Amino acid sequence: MSTVEVVVPAYNEAGRIGPTVGPLLDRFDVLVVDDGSTDDTAIEAREAGACVVEQPENRGYVAALKRGFRESTAEVVVTFDADGEHRPEDIDRLVEPILADRLDLVLGSRETVPRPSERLLNRLARLRVDVTDSGTGLRALRRDLAVQLDLDTACTCGTFVLEAANSGARIGEIPVTTQEIQKPRGVAWVHARQLFHVLDHLIRG
Secondary structure: OOOEEEEEEEOOOOOOHHHHHHHHOOOOEEEEEEEOOOOOHHHHHHHHOOEEEEEOOOOOHHHHHHHHHHHOOOOEEEEOOOOOOOOHHHHHHHHHHHHOOOOOEEEEEOOOOOOHHHHHHHHHHOOOOOOOOOOOOOEEEEHHHHOOOOOOOOOOOOHHHHHHHHOOOOEEEEEOOOOOOOOOOOOOOHHHHHHHHHHHHHHHO
16 A cells, blocks of 8 residues: 555646656656547556556546546545646645645645635635635545535535544645636536535535
């Protein structure tokens, strides 16, 4: 069993998935969950050297993340976006407090949260958990915690940390630097549905 494995959910990331996972493989086991892509994402990830599991159809980021948690056999799981926004060199800093048994979940807090809807979800999550970036895609957590999470929500913003907190997890965050990439920054309508999930977690917690 490896100590750390990086789980990378990916959907139609051909052209970016190879350069994203390549630097990770120098130091970590990497599991790419291809979420029913219609391009060469899975092929490029395998050619780069990653282990790949394929969803038979596109089921969304949360489902891909949960599949990665189930498939991983490492002590600590790191989630990492497929688009190249995160830096591999930040992973060690996220993992260290978990291996030292000080925390169970560590978030990579971005310098800025781009969408107003995501910032709203962050403010709500902070009513329960003292973190500034509950929607980051860069996280490290114990696998035994990861597989316990239901994540039965529209996305992970707010609810990932709230569900972990409600289970008694020790949670912290470490500032990270993101890399400039071209990606859509429009309205994330999924956040409208996610608002109700966040409120439900706050009430039930």
